[in-house]
Amino acid sequence: MRARPRSISIASGKGGTGKTTLTANLGIALGSLGRDVSILDGDLAMANLGIIMGMHKCEVSFLDVLTGNADIKDVTYENHGIKVIPTGFRFEDVHDMLSKVKRERVEEIIGELLRQTEFLLIDAPAGIADATIISIAAAREMLPVCNPTYPSLVDCYKTIRLANVLGSWARGLVVNRTGKAADLSLGEVEQFMGRTLGAMPILSDIPEDPKVQEAEREGVPVVVYEPECAASLAINELAKVVAGEADLTYVPYEERAVVETTKRLIRALTGRRA
Ligand SMILES: Nc1ncnc2c1ncn2[C@@H]1O[C@H](COP(=O)(O)OP(=O)(O)O)[C@@H](O)[C@H]1O
Ligand SMILES: [Mg+2]
Numbered sequence: 001m002r003a004r005p006r007s008i009s010i011a012s013g014k015g016g017t018g019k020t021t022l023t024a025n026l027g028i029a030l031g032s033l034g035r036d037v038s039i040l041d042g043d044l045a046m047a048n049l050g051i052i053m054g055m056h057k058c059e060v061s062f063l064d065v066l067t068g069n070a071d072i073k074d075v076t077y078e079n080h081g082i083k084v085i086p087t088g089f090r091f092e093d094v095h096d097m098l099s100k101v102k103r104e105r106v107e108e109i110i111g112e113l114l115r116q117t118e119f120l121l122i123d124a125p126a127g128i129a130d131a132t133i134i135s136i137a138a139a140r141e142m143l144p145v146c147n148p149t150y151p152s153l154v155d156c157y158k159t160i161r162l163a164n165v166l167g168s169w170a171r172g173l174v175v176n177r178t179g180k181a182a183d184l185s186l187g188e189v190e191q192f193m194g195r196t197l198g199a200m201p202i203l204s205d206i207p208e209d210p211k212v213q214e215a216e217r218e219g220v221p222v223v224v225y226e227p228e229c230a231a232s233l234a235i236n237e238l239a240k241v242v243a244g245e246a247d248l249t250y251v252p253y254e255e256r257a258v259v260e261t262t263k264r265l266i267r268a269l270t271g272r273r274a
Contacts, residue, residue, distance in 0.1 A: 007113075007120040007139035008242070009042065009168065013155025015126035017147050018176035019043075021212060022235070023123035024052045025223045026143075029239035030119055031081040032223075038076070038117040041087035042135030043125040044098070050086030053079050054219035061088035065109055066101050072112045080224055083117060098130050110138055128162055137166040143203075143242070145174040148183035150192075157196050172203035174238065179207045204238035206231050 010023045020043065027039040041049035041062060050058055055077060062085050064070035077084045090097075113120055124135035136142055142163040146156035160170050175189055184192075186202055193200035207230045215225035223232045240246040 005114040005118055005120060006141065007122065008141040008143050009122040009124045009136045009139035009163075010143050010145060011124035011132065011136055011159050011163065012145045012152070013126065013128075013157075013159040014146075014152050017145050017152060017156075018206070019126075019145055020049050020052050020123050021216070021222070022143075022145055022174065022176065022206075023049060023121050024221045025232070025235045026239055026242070027082050027084075027119075027121050028080045028221055028223050029236045030121075030243060032236075033239055033243050033245065035243060036118040037081075037121065038083040038085060038113060038119070039121045039123065040085040040113065042122040042131060042138070044087055044131040045125060047087040047089045049123045050084065050088075051219070052216060052221060053084050053086070054221070055079060055084060055086055056219070058086045058088065061086050063088055063090060063097070066105065067097065068105060072109060072116070076116070080221060085113075095130055098134070128159070132159075133162075133166065136163050136168050139168055142168045142170045143172075143174060144170050144200075145176050146189075147177050148175055148180075148186075148189060150184065153184070153189060153192050157193070160197060160200070170200065172201040172241075175202055175205045177208045178205045203241050204234055206234040206238075 010019045012019050023039050027037045031037045039049065041047055043049065044063065050056065058075070058077060060070045060075050062075055065072055065075055072085065075085050077086065120139070122135045122139050125131050142160070144156050144160050146152040156173070163170060173193060175186060178186070186205055190202060209229055209231035211226045211229040212222045212231050215222035218225060222229065223235055226232055237246065
């Protein structure tokens with residue numbers, strides 16, 4: 001029997017914490033564990049998942065799907081062993097565009113995405129505007145990624161709370177770019193999350209690693225560019241945790257039904273019950 005699909009948004013509150021980098025590399029790492037993975041660029045305004053994946057020229061993208069001018073299969077590209085659904089950069093106001101997207105269209109798109117894959121990772125934008133709400137509400141699970149600083153933690157906390165309101169659940173936290181002298185320690189991060197949320201285990205700490213930006217310059221995701229560097233090793237370990245192949249307990253939320261996801265999304269966007 002086909003495994004039930006899992007949808008996970010990768011979100012943080014702040015920009016620059018490493019969401020896009022993690023979406024691309026965790027996706028590839030899950031793919032190399034033999035999983036069927038799709039990654040979607042939910043950052044409709046900034047749209048740089050394609051760039052990190054080394055895909056600069058995708059004529060049609062997810063925006064065309066949202067506006068009804070293309071199907072998911074037209075914008076699903078295979079790269080590094082996984083399916084990639086990039087979003088193209090447009091100057092058009094994303095809020096305006098989203099307000100024109102029909103509810104039936106959103107239902108169709110999510111249904112199609114979940115049918116074509118085992119893991120759907122969604123790169124969420126920073127902030128809490130419409131595109132972030134869509135990205136988080138469209139997924140059953142949320143993987144928060146923060147940096148080891150207080151402002152980053154506070155914004156990450158807010159995003160986790162938002163996700164919970166939307167019915168998307170975080171099982172644990174990724175702390176990215178660790179190892180600098182002035183950073184909060186992992187113990188302090190855990191204490192903060194314990195105080196504010198009850199408990200939020202750290203699933204992974206990914207060290208600050210110059211290979212990440214070197215890979216980015218070369219247009220090759222770091223787990224492919226330098227599989228043995230510290231950041232790649234951490235991301236590969238995280239993939240095992242997320243896939244349930246590690247000792248660390250991670251209980252996934254499996255999609256019960258596509259319709260349930262859609263209802264959550266409509267409720268999030270309109271405040272109405274679908
Ligand atoms: N572990 C890391 N070590 C070094 N640089 C990193 C690491 N993770 C991310 N970066 C760099 O940080 C910058 C922001 O990352 P990005 O994934 O675009 O963040 P976001 O999507 O959250 O805005 C990029 O230049 C990326 O290469
Ligand atoms: Mg990003």
